[in-house]
Amino acid sequence: MAEISSDVIRGYNDIIILYLLLTDPSYGYEISKQIRLMSEDKYIIKETTLYSAFTRMEKNGFIESFVDDDLAGGKKRTYYRITPAGREHYRAKCEEWTLTKEVIEKFIADEGRLV
Amino acid sequence: MAEISSDVIRGYNDIIILYLLLTDPSYGYEISKQIRLMSEDKYIIKETTLYSAFTRMEKNGFIESFVDDDLAGGKKRTYYRITPAGREHYRAKCEEWTLTKEVIEKFIADEGRLV
DNA sequence: CTGTCGTACTACGTCTGTCGTGGTAACTAT
DNA sequence: ATAGTTACCACGACAGACGTAGTACGACAG
Numbered sequence: 001m002a003e004i005s006s007d008v009i010r011g012y013n014d015i016i017i018l019y020l021l022l023t024d025p026s027y028g029y030e031i032s033k034q035i036r037l038m039s040e041d042k043y044i045i046k047e048t049t050l051y052s053a054f055t056r057m058e059k060n061g062f063i064e065s066f067v068d069d070d071l072a073g074g075k076k077r078t079y080y081r082i083t084p085a086g087r088e089h090y091r092a093k094c095e096e097w098t099l100t101k102e103v104i105e106k107f108i109a110d111e112g113r114l115v
Numbered sequence: 116m117a118e119i120s121s122d123v124i125r126g127y128n129d130i131i132i133l134y135l136l137l138t139d140p141s142y143g144y145e146i147s148k149q150i151r152l153m154s155e156d157k158y159i160i161k162e163t164t165l166y167s168a169f170t171r172m173e174k175n176g177f178i179e180s181f182v183d184d185d186l187a188g189g190k191k192r193t194y195y196r197i198t199p200a201g202r203e204h205y206r207a208k209c210e211e212w213t214l215t216k217e218v219i220e221k222f223i224a225d226e227g228r229l230v
Numbered sequence: 231c232t233g234t235c236g237t238a239c240t241a242c243g244t245c246t247g248t249c250g251t252g253g254t255a256a257c258t259a260t
Numbered sequence: 261a262t263a264g265t266t267a268c269c270a271c272g273a274c275a276g277a278c279g280t281a282g283t284a285c286g287a288c289a290g
Contacts, residue, residue: 006277007126007247008215012222013276019222029238039218049277051239056276075285077238094223100123101216103154107134108209121248122276128247144267164248166268171247190256192267 004043013045013053014062015097018090021063021082028054028078054080062086119158128160128168129177130212133205136178136197143169143193169195177201 009016020031028050035045057063063086069076082090124131135146143165150160172178178201184191197205 004211004215004218005126008211009219010125010247010276011120011122012219016219016222019224022224027238029236038221042214043218046278047239048241048279052276052278075238090224096119096123097219097223099157100119103119103158104124104127104131104212106153107131108212109134109137109205125247125276142267144265161249162268163250163270167247167249190267 003041006046006049009043012093012097013049014057015090015093016043016045017050017053017057018062018082018086018093021080021086022090025066025079025081027080057086060085060089062089118156121161121164124158127208127212128164129172130205130208131158131160132165132168132172133177133197133201133208136195136201137205140181140194140196142195169193172201175200175204177204 016035017031020026020034026034028047032045032047032050035043054063054065058065058080061083063080063082065078065080067076067078131150132146135141135149141149143162147160147162147165150158169178169180173180173195176198178195178197180193180195182191182193
């Protein structure tokens, strides 16, 4: 089955991740599983891509982190929570998506032109 | 008016350019004007982006160049023609686009969730 | 009790497409 | 004269995505 190459989706990891934080905080491993699930295995985000997106978005003020170190076995887990700025970023990116989609679809040929 | 940031469209300049070469060869300046026109000024490709896409795609065998140096005033102009491999690349990218679109739209929230 | 699988990250360096700056050169209209 | 349009190119910087590798703990099979 075809899968999505990363360069295509570049710039959209932000909205994918932020979407999953809209209602509740979450953490890396969980988010990566949800992306895989929601996309029906069509998009499997690379771990490094995900975690570096967290770092970048926290620096930009779109998300905040907090650590839960009360897990069984003294393990810790880093949660991320979306900020108001993050919501705004998400909203803006969605609008940009609509525009982008409109533009790109003008350059998708119908069958006839392809031959 | 909102315009499209380049990182969003990254990876799609190829199909935009190739689309404009599907029926006839063309050249940089002309293509850049057509993109601007067809997108209703929503996407204005940067010159350097365009010309480096030409170089890259020629190296990949998606397009071929030929020079017209019989223009008035001894000027020259470099035309590009799509190759069969280029058509195939275009077709594949269009399919990928369909997939990508489906995936991304699963992560676009309806109004209710946004608040 | 050794080994693999799943969970949950992190560090480091590389690659590639896009972009900013700036340059060349000739024609065209004011 | 000079600004604008046509037509292109070189160079270097940047940022997001990726490859590789490593840490560390628990659970469960053999």
